[in-house]
Amino acid sequence: MTVRVLALLVRLLARDGWGRAMLAEVAALEEPRAQRRFALGCVGALLTRSASWLRISGVLLVAAVPTLLFAGPGGSGDVAGLAIAGTAIAVCLVAVVHVEQMPVVARAACAGGCLWWAGLLASEAVRSHPQWALALLAACVAAAAWRGGLLAALGAAFVTCLAIFVVAVGTYAVLPQLAPAVAPANAVHPVIENQIESTDPYVGELLLAALFGIVLIAAIRTTAGPMAQPPRNR
Numbered sequence: 001m002t003v004r005v006l007a008l009l010v011r012l013l014a015r016d017g018w019g020r021a022m023l024a025e026v027a028a029l030e031e032p033r034a035q036r037r038f039a040l041g042c043v044g045a046l047l048t049r050s051a052s053w054l055r056i057s058g059v060l061l062v063a064a065v066p067t068l069l070f071a072g073p074g075g076s077g078d079v080a081g082l083a084i085a086g087t088a089i090a091v092c093l094v095a096v097v098h099v100e101q102m103p104v105v106a107r108a109a110c111a112g113g114c115l116w117w118a119g120l121l122a123s124e125a126v127r128s129h130p131q132w133a134l135a136l137l138a139a140c141v142a143a144a145a146w147r148g149g150l151l152a153a154l155g156a157a158f159v160t161c162l163a164i165f166v167v168a169v170g171t172y173a174v175l176p177q178l179a180p181a182v183a184p185a186n187a188v189h190p191v192i193e194n195q196i197e198s199t200d201p202y203v204g205e206l207l208l209a210a211l212f213g214i215v216l217i218a219a220i221r222t223t224a225g226p227m228a229q230p231p232r233n234r
Helices: 002-013 017-028 032-047 050-071 079-098 102-122 124-128 130-148 150-174 190-228
Strands: none
Touching: 050 079, 050 102, 050 150, 050 190, 079 150, 079 190, 102 124, 102 130, 102 150, 130 150, 130 190, 150 190
């Protein structure tokens, strides 16, 4: 049990040779008490790494999605829509574990999320044109690609889409009066209907995040496959 729990944490927080060395070391210990003591030390070491906290932040970002999506007005939609959203969230949970070059990805996603949030708070034009987020996404991906290459760009695309979804839907949840006036004039609850209609376009960001997540997982597994194969004897 100790080895399995540590393996789960290493999978989440340390996708590198150091994490694999931890697992090999704890598996070599035969006494359960020694295994537990060593595993606790490993967990403490993992939690002192900045990359670990960045990955935990990514998990929390994904965890915010269902709260914002299902707890707000209009969250109990049709079954098909809920199934699609649930599948996208599940994909994002898997993909966040596969993100590599976390510092580069985190800087790009934080910049994108903060800029979009500032735009939502300051500009009615930004609130009325959610499609402008795609231009910001492209800029964040380009910056990540320049700093870290393809895997960093895919990770930045995935996390930035999540960040834009969370800041937009979260802003309209806390400040529904900021939502653009898109409800019909005869609406019974115009503020609520404006909030629902204004958050709908950002569901596309969630689906886009899931799509980038799938591509990221495939790319990571493709590049890791040849490295994981042992050399052949000649």
